[in-house]
Amino acid sequence: TIDLDRLMGRIAALGRIGALPGGGCKRLALTPEDAEGRALVTGWFRDLGLDVHTDVIGNCWAIRPGRSGGAPVVMGSHIDTVATGGLYDGVLGVLGGLEVIESAIQAGIETERPLAVAFFTNEEGARFAPDMMGSGVAQGGLDLDEMLAKVGIDGVSVAEALAAIGAAGSHPVGALAPDTYLELHIEQGPVLEAEGLAIGVVTGVQGISWSEITVEGQAAHAGTTPMALRHDAGLVAARIAAEARAIADAFGPPQVATVGRIALTPDLVNVIPERAVLTVDLRNTDEARLQAAEARLFAQAEAFAAAEGCRLSRRTLARFEPVAFDATLVDAVEAGAAALGLTHRRMPSGAGHDAQMFAPRCPSAMIFVPSQDGISHNIREYTAPAQIAPGVRLLAQVALARAGR
Amino acid sequence: TIDLDRLMGRIAALGRIGALPGGGCKRLALTPEDAEGRALVTGWFRDLGLDVHTDVIGNCWAIRPGRSGGAPVVMGSHIDTVATGGLYDGVLGVLGGLEVIESAIQAGIETERPLAVAFFTNEEGARFAPDMMGSGVAQGGLDLDEMLAKVGIDGVSVAEALAAIGAAGSHPVGALAPDTYLELHIEQGPVLEAEGLAIGVVTGVQGISWSEITVEGQAAHAGTTPMALRHDAGLVAARIAAEARAIADAFGPPQVATVGRIALTPDLVNVIPERAVLTVDLRNTDEARLQAAEARLFAQAEAFAAAEGCRLSRRTLARFEPVAFDATLVDAVEAGAAALGLTHRRMPSGAGHDAQMFAPRCPSAMIFVPSQDGISHNIREYTAPAQIAPGVRLLAQVALARAGR
Ligand SMILES: NC(=O)NCCC(=O)O
Ligand SMILES: NC(=O)NCCC(=O)O
Numbered sequence: 001t002i003d004l005d006r007l008m009g010r011i012a013a014l015g016r017i018g019a020l021p022g023g024g025c026k027r028l029a030l031t032p033e034d035a036e037g038r039a040l041v042t043g044w045f046r047d048l049g050l051d052v053h054t055d056v057i058g059n060c061w062a063i064r065p066g067r068s069g070g071a072p073v074v075m076g077s078h079i080d081t082v083a084t085g086g087l088y089d090g091v092l093g094v095l096g097g098l099e100v101i102e103s104a105i106q107a108g109i110e111t112e113r114p115l116a117v118a119f120f121t122n123e124e125g126a127r128f129a130p131d132m133m134g135s136g137v138a139q140g141g142l143d144l145d146e147m148l149a150k151v152g153i154d155g156v157s158v159a160e161a162l163a164a165i166g167a168a169g170s171h172p173v174g175a176l177a178p179d180t181y182l183e184l185h186i187e188q189g190p191v192l193e194a195e196g197l198a199i200g201v202v203t204g205v206q207g208i209s210w211s212e213i214t215v216e217g218q219a220a221h222a223g224t225t226p227m228a229l230r231h232d233a234g235l236v237a238a239r240i241a242a243e244a245r246a247i248a249d250a251f252g253p254p255q256v257a258t259v260g261r262i263a264l265t266p267d268l269v270n271v272i273p274e275r276a277v278l279t280v281d282l283r284n285t286d287e288a289r290l291q292a293a294e295a296r297l298f299a300q301a302e303a304f305a306a307a308e309g310c311r312l313s314r315r316t317l318a319r320f321e322p323v324a325f326d327a328t329l330v331d332a333v334e335a336g337a338a339a340l341g342l343t344h345r346r347m348p349s350g351a352g353h354d355a356q357m358f359a360p361r362c363p364s365a366m367i368f369v370p371s372q373d374g375i376s377h378n379i380r381e382y383t384a385p386a387q388i389a390p391g392v393r394l395l396a397q398v399a400l401a402r403a404g405r
Numbered sequence: 406t407i408d409l410d411r412l413m414g415r416i417a418a419l420g421r422i423g424a425l426p427g428g429g430c431k432r433l434a435l436t437p438e439d440a441e442g443r444a445l446v447t448g449w450f451r452d453l454g455l456d457v458h459t460d461v462i463g464n465c466w467a468i469r470p471g472r473s474g475g476a477p478v479v480m481g482s483h484i485d486t487v488a489t490g491g492l493y494d495g496v497l498g499v500l501g502g503l504e505v506i507e508s509a510i511q512a513g514i515e516t517e518r519p520l521a522v523a524f525f526t527n528e529e530g531a532r533f534a535p536d537m538m539g540s541g542v543a544q545g546g547l548d549l550d551e552m553l554a555k556v557g558i559d560g561v562s563v564a565e566a567l568a569a570i571g572a573a574g575s576h577p578v579g580a581l582a583p584d585t586y587l588e589l590h591i592e593q594g595p596v597l598e599a600e601g602l603a604i605g606v607v608t609g610v611q612g613i614s615w616s617e618i619t620v621e622g623q624a625a626h627a628g629t630t631p632m633a634l635r636h637d638a639g640l641v642a643a644r645i646a647a648e649a650r651a652i653a654d655a656f657g658p659p660q661v662a663t664v665g666r667i668a669l670t671p672d673l674v675n676v677i678p679e680r681a682v683l684t685v686d687l688r689n690t691d692e693a694r695l696q697a698a699e700a701r702l703f704a705q706a707e708a709f710a711a712a713e714g715c716r717l718s719r720r721t722l723a724r725f726e727p728v729a730f731d732a733t734l735v736d737a738v739e740a741g742a743a744a745l746g747l748t749h750r751r752m753p754s755g756a757g758h759d760a761q762m763f764a765p766r767c768p769s770a771m772i773f774v775p776s777q778d779g780i781s782h783n784i785r786e787y788t789a790p791a792q793i794a795p796g797v798r799l800l801a802q803v804a805l806a807r808a809g810r
Contacts, residue, residue: 083671084624084679126673153673189629208628210674219489219783222663222686223613224594224755227653229779234664235650241643248632258627259639260674262667266488268531268558269615269665269684269722271782274489279674281627317674350629374634377676378624 001107002396004389007099014040014079014095015087024379025087029080029122029133030058030161037079038167041094041119048102053176054169057144058162059134061118061176064101064111066403071179071362072114073403075100075395077354078123078134085124086381088186092369092388094119096184100396112404113179120354121167127152128161129210130318135354137173139361144173180329180402181358183366184395186383189350190374198390199344200368201334204324205356206254206285206348209294210317212277213240213301217310219266219274231309234264234273239304240297244280247293255284255293256350279317285348287321322348323356326363329402333365336397342390351376367394406512407801409794412504419445419484419500420492429784430492434485434527434538435463435566442484443572446499446524453507458581459574462549463567464539466523466581469506471808476584476767477519478808480505480800482759483528483539490529491786493591497774497793499524501589505801517809518584525759526572532557533566534615535723540759542578544766549578585734585807586763588771589800591788594755595779603795604749605773606739609729610761611659611690611753614699615722617682618645618706622715624671624679636714639669639678644709645702649685652698660689660698661755684722690753692726727753728761731768734807738770741802747795756781772799 018033050062077093097117125131136142217233369391423438455467482498502522530536541547622638
């Protein structure tokens with residue numbers, strides 16, 4: 001039996017750090033707000049008498065020992081948010097895991113293996129690309145030195161940002177080696193709500209392709225330069241954004257495509273843009289389809305640039321192939337939902353998650369609870385306490401079973 | 406006989422203020438760089454023994470008295486630049502006018518009417534819209550209080566910026582009342598160079614329509630939000646930018662259309678933009694065609710927003726109808742070019758100019774000299790000294806004739 005009020009109180013308390021005027025949160029990775037959030041959460045870890053461990057990229061975890069030791073069953077997620085974030089994305093998986101451990105302690109429930117709760121640095125990728133950075137480094141999917149050198153949207157590197165808030169610890173990469181990784185998360189999409197279901201049994205995560213495209217044209221006078229002589233980098237960016245939508249429409253679901261950033265230089269009303277930098281986020285559950293979408297987008301982008309007499313360059317900000325979670329563990333999640341009498345369905349995840357970085361190393365799985373209106377990365381993100389409780393109960397059930405009661 | 410070396414030396418000296426690494430200048434209106442430029446130029450005015458007059462919006466002028474007084478023949482332009490500006494745009498008209506006065510003084514040439522040289526605040530409109538702000542206020546085309554309240558791209562108002570650099574003087578609006586207004590300027594377009602001509606006899610200025618469009622959508626997760634449920638403000642902005650180009654293509658020359666600014670919120674790789682703010686610059690020599698272009702653009706923008714479930718709002722940043730210069734004065738410029746044996750043609754101006762603000766109040770005209778590759782609002786903007794000299798000689802010829810030798 002979990003204490004839902006305690007959990008909701010903690011979610012609210014963490015949500016006050018970086019709170020936005022209209023609701024929601026802005027707690028970008030490795031900012032002072034993130035530091036405050038880390039201090040609050042690790043304080044709760046310590047209140048339970050757990051040791052807090054931190055590794056070189058700022059991932060934190062706390063372990064409740066088991067009867068026989070061995071690798072822990074880890075429940076984790078992240079506490080960083082995007083700039084227009086809600087209170088639940090990531091936070092639920094961390095504080096839900098904490099709630100499982102605290103209620104097990106209070107109920108005097110012991111396990112064979114240790115139980116752990118963890119949060120990972122910069123899952124969102126909003127300040128520093130790629131996303132899932134901390135979990136990726138921890139599990140060897142991403143290179144530590146390469147990640148420390150990544151420069152964020154504000155010109156600060158990961159290494160500098162870690163140092164600025166003192167978030168790095170002494171544990172080396174690989175120090176956290178789970179027996180099992182479990183992540184409770186809000187769906188962030190509309191499926192569970194639309195179908196009136198309590199639980200999403202997550203089968204895997206779709207592939208993610210993030211590119212940054214730079215278009216170089218020629219600054220010129222908006223009034224005097226004949227259309228035929230223009231090299232308008234902004235127009236090329238606009239055509240790429242429209243093409244991204246056209247690709248998603250042509251490929252059909254589950255293909256999605258988003259241009260989230262566009263920056264023009266010099267960005268003045270009467271100067272034809274000489275430079276445009278934009279990002280394209282493409283996702284598909286099928287790697288071949290995702291590659292086809294990338295191929296079409298990149299080819300069309302080149303064609304638009306060529307037609308406008310502009311140069312184009314491109315770099316990959318993040319690239320993750322689709323991930324399938326461990327079949328046995330997914331079955332266990334599904335069986336647990338059934339045992340608890342919770343309505344559920346299997347589904348892929350549209351968002352990237354730390355669980356996908358653990359999946360190649362240890363049995364990993366995820367539990368989704370519904371998101372109101374399917375909205376996330378928006379201050380209106382919401383999941384009711386009554387929808388959260390079943391997710392935490394299921395997390396407890398699967399985690400305790402894996403850890404051996 | 407003008408002193409070309411002296412003039413080119415002054416252009417180079419002013420160009421060192423706000424110089425950009427690769428060449429060119431950034432001297433946005435009412436910035437510290439503009440203040441430094443003002444000090445340099447007004448110092449040159451004073452070196453000639455001329456009194457410097459400044460009005461409430463920072464327009465400056467210096468008068469060389471005539472034999473019989475009366476309203477002056479004013480030669481003017483501006484010394485502010487865009488962020489990717491060259492050394493000649495505006496500067497040539499001011500320092501060319503100064504050169505005419507200095508060489509008249511040195512040659513002992515007197516005139517009946519006074520001769521004046523002037524520069525006007527914020528002609529570019531790059532920091533504060535609308536453009537031609539100072540000359541518009543001086544001549545009553547724009548309202549002083551309304552202009553003082555305009556907020557620039559950096560959030561500072563015109564009144565604050567004037568105060569910050571101490572650029573405002575005590576002369577009221579209308580203090581400068583020319584008998585004739587003459588402006589020498591680089592063409593900023595490709596026509597004279599392409600046709601191998603020395604002089605453009607400017608017949609008028611095309612109409613200018615600047616709009617700022619704000620699109621409000623809904624921030625949402627780039628990975629989880631099905632395409633059909635999106636309200637992507639950035640996509641609407643991209644479609645508007647592509648439509649602006651389509652309108653210019655469909656209308657044909659002289660219609661031009663430019664989207665120079667796009668700002669997305671929250672501007673993150675994995676968040677569907679909830680807000681986009683963009684500018685559209687439309688120009689045509691024909692007012693009815695310009696209105697038709699506006700009507701199509703605004704209607705299509707509304708349609709794109711509606712199709713995406715976004716709200717759209719729009720405000721006018723600048724709107725000037727096409728202006729025809731005084732026929733007699735244009736004839737005089739043309740006759741002067743012929744008398745000096747300079748190849749020339751009549752042509753409209755693609756850019757806005759201070760002369761168009763004077764045109765409703767007094768006979769006004771302009772002289773163009775060629776721009777290399779037709780390039781302006783770019784650090785590569787260039788006009789050779791040998792192309793500048795004929796323009797200044799023609800300016801002297803027309804100005805002295807109008808002032809009465
Ligand atoms: N869960 C979540 O929002 N992750 C952020 C990474 C992404 O999917 O864009
Ligand atoms: N001459 C000039 O570049 N004026 C700036 C105003 C405009 O035409 O955009």
